[in-house]
Each structure stands twice: as structure tokens, then as C-alpha cells.
Amino acid sequence: xxxxxxxxxxxxxxxxxxxxxxxxxxxxxxxxxxxxxxxxxxxxxxxxxxxxxxxxxxxxxxxxxxxxxxxxxxxxx
Amino acid sequence: xxxxxxxxxxxxxxxxxxxxxxxxxxxxxxxxxxxxxxxxxxxxxxxxxxxxxxxxxxxxxxxxxxxxxxxxxxxxxxxxxxxxxxxxxxxxxxxxxxxxxxxxxxxxxxxxxxxxxxxxxxxxxxxxxxxxxxxxxxxxxxxxxxxxxxxxxxxxxxxxxxxxxxxxxxxxxxxxxxxxxxxxxxxxxxxxxxxxxxxxx
Numbered sequence: 687x688x689x690x691x692x693x694x695x696x697x698x699x700x701x702x703x704x705x706x707x708x709x710x711x712x713x714x715x716x717x718x719x720x721x722x723x724x725x726x727x728x729x730x731x732x733x734x735x736x737x738x739x740x741x742x743x744x745x746x747x748x749x750x751x752x753x754x755x756x757x758x759x760x761x762x763x
Numbered sequence: 764x765x766x767x768x769x770x771x772x773x774x775x776x777x778x779x780x781x782x783x784x785x786x787x788x789x790x791x792x793x794x795x796x797x798x799x800x801x802x803x804x805x806x807x808x809x810x811x812x813x814x815x816x817x818x819x820x821x822x823x824x825x826x827x828x829x830x831x832x833x834x835x836x837x838x839x840x841x842x843x844x845x846x847x848x849x850x851x852x853x854x855x856x857x858x859x860x861x862x863x864x865x866x867x868x869x870x871x872x873x874x875x876x877x878x879x880x881x882x883x884x885x886x887x888x889x890x891x892x893x894x895x896x897x898x899x900x901x902x903x904x905x906x907x908x909x910x911x912x913x914x915x916x917x918x919x920x921x922x923x924x925x926x927x928x929x930x931x932x933x934x935x936x937x938x939x940x941x942x943x944x945x946x947x948x949x950x951x952x953x954x955x956x957x958x959x960x961x962x963x964x
Binding site for chain 2: 700703704705707708709718725726727728729730733734736737738740741742744745749750752753754755756757759760761762763
């Protein structure tokens with residue numbers, strides 16, 4: 687029972703560590719919370735397909751510029 | 764002496780473990796990092812950055828010494844931390860500078876990965892890229908990889924500020940815009956001096 691209580695209070699501390707974000711309007715706040723909930727765990731499941739999609743869009747529209755840009759980026763380190 | 768070595772080893776294991784946790788559970792991990800107090804972890808991350816600069820020194824053409832580049836990096840790294848601390852910390856006495864230090868140190872990991880992998884790819888697949896099928900395929904791959912790392916970096920920086928300063932979304936965006944107002948000209952200055960083509964931050 688004591689162990690469960692400690693776990694419960696630890697969880698409460700974690701949940702109330704930060705005040706939840708309020709973006710001013712309920713719609714915006716709900717949208718923000720739905721987007722961030724996707725990024726809190728395993729964000730790369732969303733990020734990788736999105737990054738590939740954006741890269742393909744850029745490539746299809748600006749083929750030569752993208753290839754030259756990658757050449758520049760490769761010298762960027 | 765023996766216990767110090769053991770502490771460093773344990774801290775290194777924690778850094779590696781948190782690196783993977785930041786990939787899978789960035790929110791929960793960054794929350795725990797903001798409460799951290801083991802300075803060996805910061806030392807290990809900065810040591811990894813120093814190793815990268817030493818490695819990059821041998822790939823660059825007529826470079827500055829790696830130690831100088833590292834000190835320039837430390838200057839803008841600590842300046843960044845103090846900038847956010849001064850902006851938020853003056854009004855909030857409970858804000859810990861160490862919290863910012865830890866969270867921003869761990870937020871260096873995406874930068875370290877991108878710079879290290881770019882320097883490795885420079886050896887394995889040296890530029891310039893051509894318009895052949897392989898060149899185009901690699902370009903798409905590299906842009907995807909860079910965008911993914913950039914998105915991860917933005918998430919970690921946002922979480923670092925959120926957990927260290929406990930400020931709201933709008934205030935964090937506002938301070939980031941203020942930060943970029945001086946950081947972008949500073950990056951151009953570093954580029955002009957040929958210290959960093961892309962700033963390591």
C-alpha cells in the first residue's frame with residue numbers, strides 16, 4: 687500500500703511539474719495538445735515520413751537547386 | 764580516484780541511455796534531465812563535441828586549430844544559456860541555471876549527430892553531387908535526414924526551454940525569435956571569419 691501511495695504521489699508530481707499550455711483559444715489549445723501528443727513519444731514515426739515527403743516535394747519542384755544545396759550542405763561541417 | 768572513474772563510467776552509461784531515450788521518449792526524458800545534478804554528464808557530452816572538432820580538423824582545408832574552434836563553440840553555447848537565463852531568470856527566482864545547462868547540453872546531441880554523420884559522408888561520398896540517379900537519390904536521402912535531425916533539434920530545444928524555464932508556448936516562441944535576432948548575424952560573422960560554415964549549437 688505504501689509503495690502504491692509513493693508511486694501515486696510520484697506520478698502526481700510528474701503530471702503537475704508544469705502548468706499545461708493555454709494558447710488563448712480552446713480550438714488552438716486542443717490542436718496544440720493533439721499535435722504535441724504525437725511528438726512526445728516516438729516522434730520519428732511522424733518526423734521521418736514528413737521529412738521524406740517535404741524532401742520529395744522540394745526535389746520535384748527544384749531538382750537542380752536541391753542537388754547543389756546538398757553539395758553545399760556536405761561542406762557545412 | 765577509483766570512485767571518480769566509476770562515477771564517470773556510470774555517467775557515460777547514463778548519457779548513452781538518455782541519448783536513446785531522447786529519440787523515443789523526448790518529453791519524459793527531458794523532464795528528468797531538467798532535474799539532473801551530475802556534472803560528469805555535461806563533461807562527457809562536451810568531450811564528445813571536442814572529439815568531433817578534432818576529427819573535423821583533419822578533413823577541412825586550412826582549418827583553425829580544433830581547440831580554438833571548441834572554445835568559440837563553448838563561448839556561444841554558454842552565451843546562449845545565459846541569454847535565456849537572464850531573460851527568464853530575472854523574473855523567476857526559482858529558475859535554476861543548472862537546469863538550462865543540462866537540458867541544453869543534451870539538446871546538443873542532434874547537432875553532434877548531424878555534424879559527425881556529415882563529416883563521415885564527406886569521406887565516404889565526397890561532394891560535389893551530380894545529377895545522376897545516385898546523386899539525386901543521395902540528395903533526397905540527405906535532405907530527409909537533415910530535416911529529420913533539424914525537427915528533432917527544434918523539439919529538444921523547445922523542451923529544454925519548457926522544462927527549465929516553465930514558461931508558456933508563446934513566451935518560448937517570443938524568446939526564440941529574440942534569440943535568432945542576434946544569433947543569425949553572429950552566425951554570419953562566424954562564417955565570414957571561416958570558423959563555422961554552419962554554427963555548431
